[in-house]
Amino acid sequence: MKAAGGTVFEKDGTPKASVLRAMERAVEVQRPLVLANIRRLQRKHPQATPAELVSIVEKHYLNTVTGGGAAVGATAVVPAIGTAAALGLSAAATVGFLEATALYAQSVAELHGVHLSDPERSRTMVMAIMLGEEGTAMMQSVAGRGGKPWASSLGKMPSGVMGSVGSSIRKQFMKRVIARQGTALLGRALPLGIGAVVGGAGNHAMGKGVIKAARRAFGPVPETISGELAEDLRQTPDTP
Template identity: 45%
Template sequence: MTTDNRTVSGKTEQQPTGKPPRGLRGWALRNGVERALKAQHPLVAGHVANIRRKNPDATPAEVIRALGKQYQLAVAVTGGAGGALAIIPAFGTIASLATAGAEALAALDASVLYTLAVAEVHALPTEDPERRRALVLGVVVGAAGETVMQKVTGKSRDWAQVVTDSLPLAKLGPLNSGLARWFVKRFLIRQSALALGRALPLGIGLVVGAVGNLVMAKAVIRAAEAAFGPPPERWV
């Protein structure tokens, strides 16, 4: 895969081009994205409603903060669980590596649920599969997603409403293809490094797994803040 450099807001970012990574892992991840999008979407309204039920007076901003805390906790626990297996002598390292794929997909599920839940708080429509895919991939890709979105929507920030409401459908196919290529490559590199770190013995893997996933979650949260803009002042 190759990249073109483009300048966005005074920074040089990479524009995804070329073909997606090939092989079984790339295929599995692309299918994992589709599965997560389908599986998590029906859970979104209930996820947000559960937080509001616990705190009926919570503002949209407070609910989004609660969603972020739950998301970070979920991925930290997931990452730490794989690292905890490596504590077991001999068997643990092998088991940790063997479960790395499942842990990566669990982190992906959590990222999809978080992104769609924030869209729910912002009252943005996510029923259309192509728009939903573009929204989620644009957020989880991070800084490179901002580059792509500026090219397609004319906005590197606050682009979520354009994607879910008014972006012409003809642009969504090429947009999603580009985002998927970039996402697969970055996710494979990051999760491969984390898988090796989680397999370290003596409890080191537990820390690496938890902290590594937490860093990833914080990056997704920052990307979501840029994509969605300020929370609504009141519930719609």
């Protein structure tokens, strides 16, 4: 257990720098991948409205993060893997959770007409959503939105303001994700099948929190799709 933990944590219990860098990179999903994800859903559900597509994205996201936590937790039961190795796998699961969250948040953004090609703005949006109430309050304050949805203002913020708020969001995000996922990471490594339950339940709860924060960030779903996705629909011939 000690050897595996040493690959993830420093002696003071904080995640190693390599783990922190992986966490930061995990929330940087490129926009072409986001658009490809939505186009795939549009092909599968050609008659779906934007609101229905958002619901599908939410369901897929929750299933992905819940299943990921349970799958990694289950490895602690396998004798050949054991609790020590499961702890290392849990670090990878944490990065996987962040990647799934980034893809989810940016997919929902596109369906709401929030098109962010700037990686810094996209990253700040994802981190703010993951911060929940704290991130919502910070972004609403900067955007001057009061209690209203704030995500649509991201593309309009001056670069200087964006850089400042992005730095603040990043600091709080890293503190919070270490606290949240640190507990979940250790929980997923529990032996005798307990880790599967804790991992799945923990990720499910965090995923629900992310969805709640995203709904507050974006507000009601538009009735029509805009941007490149709308152009795709215009170029697609009607099928009988």
